[in-house]
Amino acid sequence: MCQNINDERNHDNQIKVVSTFSDLINTNFHGNINALCWKRNLIGDFKEIVSQLQLKENITEISVEDLLGLQLSEKGIAARDIILNDIQLLTDLGASPSFNLLKNYERDDEFDFISTDVYSFHVDRSPVGTDTFLCTYYGAASDIIPNNQVTQKILIPEIREKLQELHDGNEEDFKTFLQENFFDLHYQPNSDAQPVNLGTGHLWRLAVDHPEQKVLPCVHRAPIENEGEYRLLLIC
Template identity: 75%
Template structure:
């Protein structure tokens, strides 16, 4: 068990998929980790897949078409099993070969892309699942170690200057443009890296949610592609 996760009061560590989906978020816990040490050669899979654009969706047929070594076959079986587990659960997982996400360059004083600490929002009850098989992994951070960007005075003032509607509509403007989903880490904040091979379930912001949504961010790629399962 990874002590970084087990000592973190934001994270509940489990040892099976049934535990992952059935463990309830509670208190400060808004991230559940199926902690795994995966065998198999995921690099071999990545080396044979074709990156067609910055984010390429990899199908089951794409995986099955690969000519792999014994360790590559083991890695493929792990991915296929994860996809099947999540599909059986009722989720819609995607496997992405990823070079980079689109950057937000609309404003120089606030970023709203996935490299910024943010939460996911949904109109209905749902969770975010993700697993990095290869490449850099995402970070999460406790909610008490971040400040909502729209509450940072200088950012809020600049957003008001950019807003052209009535005063009553300003809060709706922030929400419609997803500014309210993004956070700034405090100076003493300690993010937790999600690691390779672990399957995570993160709390999402939705109307009946009983815990604070999990604040997370994508890693900045350093020339290396990622193989990521997400839903």
């Protein structure tokens, strides 16, 4: 069962809520806090934008030019202005935001004992200092989960044993094998875990695993999409 951002019990643990974009980018992660949320109640018709965009692939990147070419109502224009402003804010920050119309992500069904797709709880990793920014404007929203409520999948004995069989090599190369195949990035929720749904309209900044990071990376997952409904997602 997922909690939501309005549940204040979570805010002192993993999440810090801020009220401006400046606070979002200038607030440091610390202690258990590895997720920052610019909480917003957006006004505008984002469904209208979804209805006018053309899905070319399961994940279709939408350009600024595509957005500007839409013929929208007053509420649709308000929604577009919000998206364009968010893209500009992140671009000015030096990020490379990707705005997507999304039907679904590719599933990983190669192994029946471990999944490494984005529907599995996972962390992002980067060789350089960076953060993940994320906003769902329409459709199902992602979940995050406190680090003390998950177990790294490669540490679960039955999974680790099968991975060792799959590797079929010496122990010294096993760690490299786990990293190269991204097995070490994925986590299993504990039986009493309480994920937090990120909701729509809020702009999030999530901690990433990189050499300069001073907190644990934020464990998150993509949602199962609502049937017959596309997602409108900004991510970088």
